């Protein structure tokens with residue numbers, strides 16, 4: 001619970017990006033010794049608010065640090081000097097540098113003779129604290145690490161102390177690429193950090209995480225704070241209601257007949273190291289589960305490639321589309337508009353003669369804007385003008401809007417708000433009933449319940465195949481740690 005004066009206080013802050021009013025008069029105080037949970041729909045203004053705290057850009061309104069309004073502008077440097085750190089949704093590590101070198105990029109104090117060794121020791125010690133048994137070395141090249149490990153390095157780097165203290169750490173969707181085990185390690189560390197007098201702002205669409213880790217919860221909607229209460233006074237249902245989303249019952253009631261195995265398999269694939277074969281039929285939703293980094297994403301990418309070129313050990317009938325989990329490196333075309341990002345895989349259908357028909361592409365983009373709720377005044381805006389969750393929705397629109405018979409989804413709901421998730425689950429079910437096949441890697445147990453059956457991966461092999469009736473969290477965990485027939 002809060003102790004002492006706020007580290008930072010914002011009063012009536014406002015921020016617009018062109019026609020978009022991202023913040024419309026927000027008050028916020030961050031005290032030592034508390035974890036603030038910040039929730040709200042995609043595009044509600046959460047990241048914008050955090051960017052203000054971190055000094056990325058300025059805004060109208062007042063800002064006080066330790067009770068004092070600063071004379072000059074609040075910049076990244078003043079934020080850092082005051083112990084304000086931020087882990088952004090889109091990771092900011094340099095991929096061609098090592099883990100130790102990336103620690104140095106943020107901590108200029110690590111200079112002089114032997115800096116590399118010191119930087120390496122410091123970041124590994126911090127990783128040990130947050131993620132025991134992390135398996136990351138100081139000399140690892142960041143670009144070679146899977147996304148979960150990159151996220152772990154980024155988080156550890158934010159908590160590392162050199163010349164300036166870490167007083168307020170902002171974590172924007174920090175567990176989006178972490179499996180349940182790593183996420184619980186992080187949340188436990190957050191509790192230790194606030195118990196020692198630090199402050200954490202935790203942004204997450206996983207409401208269970210917010211309710212478990214936060215002392216106080218702030219709900220944002222359309223650039224405003226619409227609710228603020230101690231976490232203990234919220235339940236999952238009341239939190240969803242405060243966000244302005246209608247809470248649907250879990251929609252795991254797909255007609256079993258729709259998921260029955262029809263005809264010959266559409267996909268047959270073996271993992272590189274053998275194990276059971278993955279088989280998927282027309283109209284099936286097949287889950288890929290297990291701890292993160294056990295070969296699930298690799299399997300999806302190999303199947304995606306095999307649909308274009310022959311690949312040993314894999315047969316795929318028809319085309320496939322991929323919804324990337326790592327949108328920064330595999331998904332978004334950063335220089336293109338939202339409309340171009342959505343229509344890129346459907347251009348054959350959008351031609352008139354030899355030219356791309358602009359009216360057809362605009363119509364397709366607008367159709368998806370309303371179907372999946374992409375928040376933008378203009379679909380010709382650059383994709384990077386969208387909030388993180390809205391970028392992810394555009395990737396969904398690209399895959400679902402294509403004519404591919406198989407849709408491969410690599411932990412695709414990263415950063416997507418709870419209301420949209422429910423809409424997308426409905427779309428997936430409807431498309432499967434029309435005969436599409438879905439392969440769905442997810443780290444969220446609740447999402448596996450939408451699958452007809454689930455393959456559990458361990459050490460790059462399939463170690464279990466659970467039908468929907470057999471699916472329980474215990475079974476998935478058991479198979480994740482031990483070989484099961």
Ligand SMILES: Nc1ncnc2c1ncn2[C@@H]1O[C@H](COP(=O)(O)OP(=O)(O)OP(=O)(O)O)[C@@H](O)[C@H]1O
Pocket residue numbers: 017020021022040041042043044045046047048049089375376384385386387388389390415417
């Ligand atoms: N650089 C930018 N240029 C134009 N518009 C922007 C920019 N950054 C944010 N916006 C807009 O401001 C609004 C708030 O975005 P913000 O990223 O703060 O939302 P968010 O609550 O963090 O959403 P998410 O849950 O999807 O991450 C959105 O409508 C977004 O499109």
